[in-house]
Amino acid sequence: MPTSPEAILERSDSLRREIGGDFRDRMVGALYESAQQVASRSVRETGKRKWDFDQRVDRLVTSRSLGLPIMLLLLALVFWITILGANVPSQMLANALFTVEAAAAGWFDSLGVPLWITGLLWHGMFRGLAWVVSVMLPPMAIFFPVFTILEDLGYLPRVAFNLDWLFRRAGAHGKQALTMAMGFGCNAAGVTSTRIIDSPRERLLAILTNNFVPCNGRFPTLIMLAVIFVAASFPPAVASVAAAGAVVCVVVLGIGFTLAVSWALSRSVLSGEASAFTLELPPYRRPSVLRILYTSLIDRTVFVLGRAMLTAAPAGAVIWILANVTYGERSLASLAIGWLDPLGAAIGLDGVILLAYVIAIPANEIVVPTMLMCYLGGSMMIDVATYDEIRVVLIDQHGWTLLTAVNLMLFSLLHNPCATTILTIWKETRSPRWTTLGALMPLAFAFATCFATAQAVRLLP
């Protein structure tokens, strides 16, 4: 008769007692000893030049006093390069694409195609696409490779190291700094990357707060506002630096919200202590240029842009329909805008911006294009391609103030995650409760914060 499993367990239990309590320690000791023996025979040190260099760099970028400033400086540098490099290609793309729109629409007219088909196809869908491509593609094509270089170098774990104490104080896991960094690329990817956090409580904190760092879809909005409103009040020589500084301020505010909300959650619905973990600081590696270009341009840029275009074309059609279908005397768009205006005014924005955010729920990337299309809905002929022209439209024609710009930046930073991110939160948590909280909590923060700033500014003399 074969031995029963129970008999084996009984035997092993009694043997374990015989061996004594330190079995695990002794086995691990034996393991380390074997590893050390083998390694000592096969590894020979001939010098230690590179090692010292790595450590010296690490002592600098993870130092108590300089670690955080260096991090912010690098972040500012990334945005500065993006802002500086994206401006001209953006305008060229916009000019080219709007020329195509005008030519194609003219050609359709000469063929006698009904006006509504031309309008829907070219002034609606195509214009939506043109805006998304010209506003998004250049900043993304610059931001993603630069960010990937930092990742490839091995800088992200150093960021986690620098921020660990902050997250621990907030009751969150130190690796949340890593998932937060991934959120800069895409919040949905950031939510997925929280799988590296073992504790379910801390993982939920990371998931729920990931939206507070602006993803790549929201950077173009922030960058545009920074260029139009912040940079314009500085001399041209330092304008791009000032714009980059403004974006960094918004990002730091987002990190502040991440920490504050994590802190509040870990002292209420998700109470508990931060767990300890080990984080390896990998050696600095020379980034391989071809792979970075491939990963950042094909995997990330094309993927994100493709998604944006998929949502931009229908959104363009929706805007065109709203602007051109009338109910009574007014178009549907102006009815919706009129209806949303009081709410918008209360939080320092306006009805058009709120309508744009409703239409842009599928993807944050299309907020600015949607907004501009709503503003320009009535005046199709205006060719708006440069930031200067956008400024004329927003400030002179639609009464934007500095408050509108600041609040739009805040709203863009804090508002609800895009549909993809909400879906990812659902996939990762499988909980209607956390998904709802993940979607609505940021929205509530956005309204509350914007309401507070609007009221505060209006109280000022």
Place this chain on the structure above:
Amino acid sequence: MSANVCNGCPAHDQLARMGIDVESYDHVVALAGNPNTGKSSVFNALTGLRQHVGNWTGKTVTRAEGAFGYKSRRYKLVDLPGTYSLLSASQDEEIARNFLLFGQPDCTVIVTDATALERNLNLVLQVLEITDKAVVCVNLMDEAERKGLEIDVRSLSRDLGVPAVPTVARSKQGMAELVSTVAAVIGGEIRTSPLRIETPAGVSEAISGLVPLIEDLVPGLANARWVALRLLDGDHKVREALLSGELADLAGSQHASAPQRSSRITAIAGAQ
């Protein structure tokens, strides 16, 4: 430069990168290793896939699968999460351990960081306790060289009792040799006799007391010694596997070498 070296190698023409086409295959190869040793780079170099590679620990949060062909045989490659050990039960370690144990790869490639070999060997030795069919991939040889480290791969191979192949996966150096070595281990042309950890006094007797019992219950189990060690350590998962009959099932399939079976278990492990 490296590409030219590869072109001249006879194995170069025979390696076919087959991406995610993992429908049918002859052999399963697992990719284990410490975090941040370049497992994903090895995975990409072999399969031609472009799994995201990042220089930070814990990047591979899900198990990736890909395929490659070599000398008219098809191989499925499974990229396991990087772990420092197989002892404690974090989710990563459990996925990796379950796959090595129940997924029954025909060969396991253990990717190591040449610049921190000693620490990496801790995991290598633990994997070698579970499986005989293994190849050690000594990756990041370029970094080791920059740090002034010389790795004697032959001595390493001799000590460990399994082949060791030096590679620089990012620039695809050594990939052809790695693949031909894996094929030779699976085909039996290279015989392996892995180094077993020297057990502390008293433990060897306990193991030799348990192993016959385990082999009696589960005839033909390839890793009875490892199971005995885990039981002595009071490993709950292994106790459960023993009680539920999961281990007994394992022994049955260790001989049958049925790809369908292992892929079913793979699916289960993946769903966890």
